Amino acid sequence: MAPKRKKSHEISYIEDSGQVKFYLRRPVHLYVPTAIKDDGYDPLLETSPPSQSLELQYIYGYKGRTCRNNVVALASGEVVYFTAAVGVVYNVDDNTQRFYNQHTDDIRSLAVHPDGETVATGQVKGNDDEFDAAHVRVWSSVTLETLHVFGTGEVERAVACLAFSVTDGGGLLAVVDEATEPRLSVWEWQDENKVAAARCSGDPVLAVTFSRESTQRVVTSGKNSLVFWSLEDGALKKRTAVYGSHPKPKFTTAVAFTESGQTITGDNNGNIFFWKEDGSEVTKAVTGIHEGSVFFILPHEGGFLTSGKDGTIKKWDVNFGEASASVVVSENDGAARAFAVLGEQLVVGTIKNCLLKGSLADGFTTIFKGAEEELWAVATHPSSSQFLTGCLGGLLIARDAETKETQWFVSMKSGVQSVCYSPGGEVVVVGLADGTWQVLDTETQEVVFEGHDGDEPIQVVRFSPDGSLLALGSRDNSVYIYEAGDAFKEYNSRGACTGHSSFIRSLDFSADGSFLRTNSGDYELLFWRTEDCSQETSASELRDTEWATRTCLLCFENFGVWPEGVDGTDLNSVTAAHQKPIVVTADDFGKIKLFKSQTYYAYTSHKVCRGHSSHATSTAFSHDDSFLVSLGGGDSSVLQWRVVDE
Numbered sequence: 138m139a140p141k142r143k144k145s146h147e148i149s150y151i152e153d154s155g156q157v158k159f160y161l162r163r164p165v166h167l168y169v170p171t172a173i174k175d176d177g178y179d180p181l182l183e184t185s186p187p188s189q190s191l192e193l194q195y196i197y198g199y200k201g202r203t204c205r206n207n208v209v210a211l212a213s214g215e216v217v218y219f220t221a222a223v224g225v226v227y228n229v230d231d232n233t234q235r236f237y238n239q240h241t242d243d244i245r246s247l248a249v250h251p252d253g254e255t256v257a258t259g260q261v262k263g264n265d266d267e268f269d270a271a272h273v274r275v276w277s278s279v280t281l282e283t284l285h286v287f288g289t290g291e292v293e294r295a296v297a298c299l300a301f302s303v304t305d306g307g308g309l310l311a312v313v314d315e316a317t318e319p320r321l322s323v324w325e326w327q328d329e330n331k332v333a334a335a336r337c338s339g340d341p342v343l344a345v346t347f348s349r350e351s352t353q354r355v356v357t358s359g360k361n362s363l364v365f366w367s368l369e370d371g372a373l374k375k376r377t378a379v380y381g382s383h384p385k386p387k388f389t390t391a392v393a394f395t396e397s398g399q400t401i402t403g404d405n406n407g408n409i410f411f412w413k414e415d416g417s418e419v420t421k422a423v424t425g426i427h428e429g430s431v432f433f434i435l436p437h438e439g440g441f442l443t444s445g446k447d448g449t450i451k452k453w454d455v456n457f458g459e460a461s462a463s464v465v466v467s468e469n470d471g472a473a474r475a476f477a478v479l480g481e482q483l484v485v486g487t488i489k490n491c492l493l494k495g496s497l498a499d500g501f502t503t504i505f506k507g508a509e510e511e512l513w514a515v516a517t518h519p520s521s522s523q524f525l526t527g528c529l530g531g532l533l534i535a536r537d538a539e540t541k542e543t544q545w546f547v548s549m550k551s552g553v554q555s556v557c558y559s560p561g562g563e564v565v566v567v568g569l570a571d572g573t574w575q576v577l578d579t580e581t582q583e584v585v586f587e588g589h590d591g592d593e594p595i596q597v598v599r600f601s602p603d604g605s606l607l608a609l610g611s612r613d614n615s616v617y618i619y620e621a622g623d624a625f626k627e628y629n630s631r632g633a634c635t636g637h638s639s640f641i642r643s644l645d646f647s648a649d650g651s652f653l654r655t656n657s658g659d660y661e662l663l664f665w666r667t668e669d670c671s672q673e674t675s676a677s678e679l680r681d682t683e684w685a686t687r688t689c690l691l692c693f694e695n696f697g698v699w700p701e702g703v704d705g706t707d708l709n710s711v712t713a714a715h716q717k718p719i720v721v722t723a724d725d726f727g728k729i730k731l732f733k734s735q736t737y738y739a740y741t742s743h744k745v746c747r748g749h750s751s752h753a754t755s756t757a758f759s760h761d762d763s764f765l766v767s768l769g770g771g772d773s774s775v776l777q778w779r780v781v782d783e
Contacts, residue, residue, distance in 0.1 A: 147159065147160055148180055148739050150178070150180050150181075155168060155169040155178075155677075156168055157696060159696060159699075161660050162660055166676075167692065167693040168676055168679075170680050170681050171680065172681075180737070182738045182739075182740065183738065183740035183742065184733055184735055184738050184740065184741050185733070186733070187731055187733045188782070189717060189719050189782055190744060190746075190780075190781045191744075191746045191765060192779045192781050193223075193238065193776060193777075193779075194779040195234055195776075195777040196220055196223060196225055196776050196777070197505045197536065197541075197776075198220035198505075198776075199220050199487075199490050199507050200772075201471070201474035201487050201489070201507075202488055202489065202490055202509055204245060205298075205343055205390075205432070206247070207474075207475055208474075208476055208485070208486040210253070210484075211249065211253050211254065211278050212254055213278065214228075215229070216229065216477045216484045217249060218486055219244040219258060220507075220774045221243065221727075221748060221750040221769055221772035221776075222241065222243060222244060222727065222747065222750035222772070223236050223237065223238045223240070223244070223748050224236070224240075224244060224258050226278050229482065229484055232504070232541055237276050238747055239276070240258065241263060241268055242262070242269045242727075242750050243295075243750040243771075243772065244260050245259055245261050245296055245297060246259040246313075247299065248300050249278075251301060251303055251307040252307065254277060254279055255276075255278070255307070256275070256277075256278050257276075257301065258273070258274055258299075259272070259274075259292070259295070259297075260295070261294070261315075262292075262294055262295060264726075271292040271293065271296060272287065272288040272289040273299065273312055273326075274286050285326055285329055286329075287326070287329040288312060288322075291331065293316040294314065294316050296315070297313045297342055298342060298344050299312055299313075300345045300346050300355070303347050303349050304347075304349065308326075308327070309347070309352060310324045311345045313345050313357060318336055318337075318338075318339055319338065319359075320334055320336055321334065321337050321357055321366065321373060323355070323373065332371060333371050333373045335366070335372075335375060337357055337359075337362070337364065338359070338361070338364070340359060340361045340362055341359050341360050342357050342359040343388070345357045348400070348414070349394040349398045350398025351414075353369065355367075355368065359388065359389065361385075362377075363378035363416070364377055364378065364416070365377075365400075365412075365415055365416030376415055378412065379416065379417050379419075381418065381419055383410065386405050386408070387404075387405055389402050389403075389404050390405055390430045391431045391433055393436055393441065395436070395455060396439070400412040400416070403430075403443065405429070406424075406425075406430075407424070407431060407445060407447075408423065408431075409426055410422050410423075421456075423457040426443060426451065426453070426457060426460075427444075427447050428445065428446070429445060430445060432444045432446060432472065432473065432475070433475050433476065437452070437478055439455060440454040440461075441455070442476070442483075444466075444472065444473035444474070444475075444476065444485075446472055447472070448465050448468060449463050449466070449472075451463045462497040462498070464497045464498075464500055464501070466485065467501070470487050470491040470503060471488040472487060473485045473487055474486050474487055474488050481496060483501075484504075489507060489509055490509060491505065505541065505543060506532070506543050506546055508530065508532060508775070509530045509532070510529040511529045511770040511771065512526055512774075512775065513529065513554055513768065514526060514533075514553045514554060514568070514768075516558055516757055517558075517758065517759045517760060517766065518562050519561065519562050519760050520561075521562070522537055522538040522539045523538070524757065524759070525565060526556075526766070526775050527556050527567065529553065529570065531548050531549040531551060532548055533546060533547045533548075533549055533553050533565075533567060534546040538759065538766075541777075547577070547582050549567060549575070552570035552571075553567055554569060554570050554596055555567070555568035556598065557598045557600060559600055560602065560604040561604070562579060563625050564577060564579060564585065565579055567598070568594070568596065568597070568609060569595060570594040571592065571594075572590055572592045572593055572595065573595075574587070574590070574609055575588075576625065585625075585626040586628055588609075588619070590611055593611050593612035593613040593640070594611070595609050595612075596612055596640060596641050597610035597642070599645075599646065600646075601650035602646060602649075602650055602685045605620065606619065606621065606631070606646070606650055607619040607628060608646065608667075610642075610643070610644050611640070613640070614638065614657065615634060615637070616633065616641055616644060617632075618630075618631040618653075618670055631667070631669075632669065634665040634672070636663060636672050637661055637663060638659055638661070639661070641655055641656070641657055642657060642658055642690070643656045643689045643710070644656070644688070644689070645687065645692075646685045646686065647683065648685045652664060653667055654679075654689055655689070660691060662676075662692060664679055680693075688713075689711075690710070690711050694736060694737055695720070695736050697735075697736040697738045698720065698732060698743075707726070708722055708723075708724050708725075709755065710722065710723045710756055712755075712757060712758060712765075713734060714734075714780075715762050717782075719731060719732065719780075720732045722756075723753035723767060724752070725752040725753075727747065727748075727749035727750055727752065727769070728745050728747065728749075728753065729753055729778070730743045730744070730745055731743055748774075748776045749767065749774065749776065750771070752770040754770045755767070758780075762780055763779070764777055764778060765777075
C-alpha cells in the first residue's frame with residue numbers, strides 16, 4: 138500500500154470502539170469488523186486499483202427520440218449511429234458492435250464523409266467548461282482513432298447537426314451550434330480551420346446539408362426556417378426559401394437531393410417540395426406523402442425512400458408519384474426516425490429508441506428495444522445470462538447477454554422503479570412508481586401476485602438468500618417485509634420497518650436472512666430484525682455480520698467509494714461482484730468506477746469506465762461475474778460490459 142495522506146473532508150478513527158467517522162452532510166459512524174480492527178486497521182491507507190477491467194461489449198440504445206439523421210451506412214458494410222456518449226459501428230450480419238468512446242458528454246449529431254469511412258460526431262456542453270466543452274470529433278470507423286478535434290470554445294451549447302461537403306471530395310464540414318441564436322459555421326476539417334460563420338435564425342435548426350451540385354451551397358432547415366446559403370469569398374450569404382402560393386410549414390423536417398442536384402424538402406404537413414437551386418421558388422409540390430411529419434428522405438435506386446410520423450416507410454420514384462412499396466413499422470417500436478440501406482436490407486432507428494432490420498417486402502425484426510425514459514431498475518438472472526431492465530416509462534425488458542436478443546417485454550401499468558429475481562429465477566418482482574408491486578412468472582410473464590404499499594415509488598425490491606422473505610423499500614421512508622409462499626406466488630405481510638426520516642435508497646439482507654441494513658436519502662444507516670421488523674439500535678453488535686449483498690453505499694465495506702468533496706447525491710449505486718474481488722459504483726457524472734473489493738480505506742484507487750452521457754443510475758453483475766450491466770438515466774441506454782481478468 139502507498140503512504141498515507143490527508144483527505145480534504147475529515148476522517149477519523151476511534152480505535153477503542155473501532156469506529157470510523159466521516160462526514161457526508163452529517164457525521165456518519167461505521168463499526169469496523171473485529172478481524173479487520175484487530176489486524177491494525179488504518180482508514181487512511183491507499184489501495185491500488187484492481188487488476189480486472191471492464192470492456193464495453195454491447196449497447197442496447199439508440200438516440201432517435203430527440204435526434205435525427207443518425208443512422209448511416211459505411212463502406213465496410215456496417216452502419217454507424219450513436220447513443221449516450223458513444224459512436225457505435227454496428228455489423229448487422231453478426232450482431233456485433235465496435236465503439237468510438239472519446240466523447241465526454243451526449244453526442245447530438247453525426248455525419249459520414251463521402252469516403253464512407255470517416256465519421257464526424259458532435260457533442261453537447263457538459264458541466265465542466267474545459268473537459269466537457271461542446272465540440273466536433275472526426276474519427277475513423279475502421280481504426281476508431283480520433284483524427285481531428287475542433288470547435289471547442291467556438292460552439293456555445295451543442296453541435297446540433299453536421300454535414301460533409303460532397304462535390305469536392307468532402308473537404309468541408311458544416312456545423313450548426315444549438316445556441317440561443319443558432320449559428321452555422323463551415324470548416325476545413327483536416328486543418329481544423331473555420332472558413333466562415335453566420336447566424337441562422339432564432340428558432341432551432343434540425344438539419345444541415347451540402348448541395349450535391351456545388352460545394353458552395355448549403356441548406357439548413359428547422360422550425361419556421363428553410364435557408365439556402367452560398368459560400369462566397371469566405372462569407373456565408375443567406376437566402377430564406379420563398380414558398381410563394383404554397384403554405385409555409387411550421388417545421389421543415391427533412392432535406393435531400395435528386396441525382397441532378399435539385400433540393401427537395403419534407404415538412405410537418407407530410408408534404409414534399411422541389412426547389413430551384415437558390416431557394417427562390419418551389420418548382421413542384423407533392424402533398425400528403427405521409428400523415429404528419431416527414432422524418433427522413435433517402436435517395437435510393439433512382440428514386441427515394443421516406444419515413445414519417447405515421448409509422449410508414451415508403452418507396453417512391455424520382456417524381457414522387459404513387460408509392461411503389463410501403464411498410465408499417467410496429468407501434469411498439471415506433472416510427473422510423475432514420476435508416477440506412479445495406480444491399481437488400483434496411484437498418485432502421487426509431488423514435489422509441491429501437492433499432493430494427495428488414496425490408497419493405499418482408500417487414501422488420503427488432504435488433505434491440507430501447508427505453509424512452511430514465512432507466513433505474515436492473516437485475517441479473519441467478520443462473521443464466523438473462524437480465525432485466527425497467528424504465529420510468531413502464532417498459533420491462535428481459536434480454537440475453539450472450540445472444541443480445543430481447544427475450545420478452547411487458548408494459549407495466551406504472552413506471553418501473555426496481556426489479557429482482559427470486560433466488561431460483563422462478564418469478565420476477567417489479568416495484569412500480571405508484572406504490573404497486575407485481576410478481577411475474579418468468580416463463581409466461583403472467584402476474585401471479587400484486588401488492589400495494591403506500592402511494593410512493595417502490596425504490597428497491599429484494600429476496601432474502603433462501604427466498605423466504607421479500608423486502609420492499611419505499612419512497613415513503615418504510616421497508617415492508619413479506620413472507621413468500623406457494624412457490625413465490627403468495628405473500629403475507631410480516632410488517633413494516635419504520636424509523637427512517639427519508640426515502641429508502643438501498644437495502645441488504647444478512648446471509649442468514651435475520652437482519653436488514655438500509656440506507657435512506659438523508660444518509661442514515663439503520664439495522665432491522667426481520668423476525669418482527671424492529672430496529673436493532675446496537676450497530677456494534679452487527680459489526681461481524683455477513684451480508685448477502687453489498688448495495689448500501691453507506692456501510693463500512695463501502696465508505697472508501699465516496700470521493701473527496703462529494704455531494705451525497707452524486708453516487709447512485711454500488712454493487713459488489715459475487716465471486717470476483719471487485720466493486721463498481723454508478724454516479725451522476727456518467728462514470729462507472731471499478732474498485733478492488735477492499736473499499737473500506739479512504740484512498741481506494743479505481744478505474745473509470747466511460748460510455749454513459751448523463752447520470753448512471755444502477756449496475757448489476759451476472760451470476761458468474763462474466764459481465765456487468767449499467768443503466769443510464771438521461772441517456773436511456775443499457776451498457777453491457779465484459780469483465781476482463783488481467
